[in-house]
Amino acid sequence: DAGVIQSPRHEVTEMGQEVTLRCKPISGHDYLFWYRQTMMRGLELLIYFNNNVPIDDSGMPEDRFSAKMPNASFSTLKIQPSEPRDSAVYFCASSPRAADTQYFGPGTRLTVL
Amino acid sequence: QKEVEQDPGPLSVPEGAIVSLNCTYSNSAFQYFMWYRQYSRKGPELLMYTYSSGNKEDGRFTAQVDKSSKYISLFIRDSQPSDSATYLCAMSAGTGGFKTIFGAGTRLFVKA
Numbered sequence: 001d002a003g004v005i006q007s008p009r010h011e012v013t014e015m016g017q018e019v020t021l022r023c024k025p026i027s028g029h030d031y032l033f034w035y036r037q038t039m040m041r042g043l044e045l046l047i048y049f050n051n052n053v054p055i056d057d058s059g060m061p062e063d064r065f066s067a068k069m070p071n072a073s074f075s076t077l078k079i080q081p082s083e084p085r086d087s088a089v090y091f092c093a094s095s096p097r098a099a100d101t102q103y104f105g106p107g108t109r110l111t112v113l
Numbered sequence: 114q115k116e117v118e119q120d121p122g123p124l125s126v127p128e129g130a131i132v133s134l135n136c137t138y139s140n141s142a143f144q145y146f147m148w149y150r151q152y153s154r155k156g157p158e159l160l161m162y163t164y165s166s167g168n169k170e171d172g173r174f175t176a177q178v179d180k181s182s183k184y185i186s187l188f189i190r191d192s193q194p195s196d197s198a199t200y201l202c203a204m205s206a207g208t209g210g211f212k213t214i215f216g217a218g219t220r221l222f223v224k225a
Binding site: 004042043098099107 | 159217
C-alpha cells in the first residue's frame, strides 16, 4: 500500500482565498483524522471520521473550517476564507481500529500571506 | 493545564548516550500510550505502543508507563545520529469517545 496520500504538499495562498486540502487514507482503514501542527500549539486534532461519518469536530477552530468524507477513500479539509494564522502543516492520518496505530501522511504545508 | 505535558527541549546528547524522554498527563482514563517519532518535514510514525502500566522493550527502545504517577517515559539506549528527530507522546482512553491526545513533542539531537 502507498500509505496515506495528501495533496498538495505545499500551498501558498493569499488571505481570503479558499483552500482545499485532500487526503486518501489507507485502504481498509475505518478511521480518518485531520491534524494541524504548529510550533506554538503542537499537533492538534481537528476532526475525525469513522466509516465516513464525522465523530468529533470539536477541534475545528472556526466555522471557516469544514471537512468532508464523501467515501472511504477520500476526504477534504476546506478553509474559507483563509487567514495568515491558518499557516501550519496539516496532516491526515488513518487507522484500522479505535485506539490503534495512526498512520500519518506526509502533510500539507500551508502558508497564507 | 494541558491534558498532556511534554518538555519541547531541544535535548542534545552525544552519540552512544542513554536518552530519557518523558510526559505527564492529567486524565486518569487514558489507557493506551504511544510514542511517535517525527523526522523533519515528515509525518509522525509510531515507535512504541503500550496498554496500561508496565514496560515494553523493542531493540534499543524501552517504553515505561506509571499510571499511578500519570507519567510515561521513553528510553533510547546507545543513541545514534539517526535518532535525531522529534518524539511525541500520545495517549487515548480508547473508549467510545475515542480521541488521541498528543504531547508537544521533544526535539532530540544526537551528535556524532
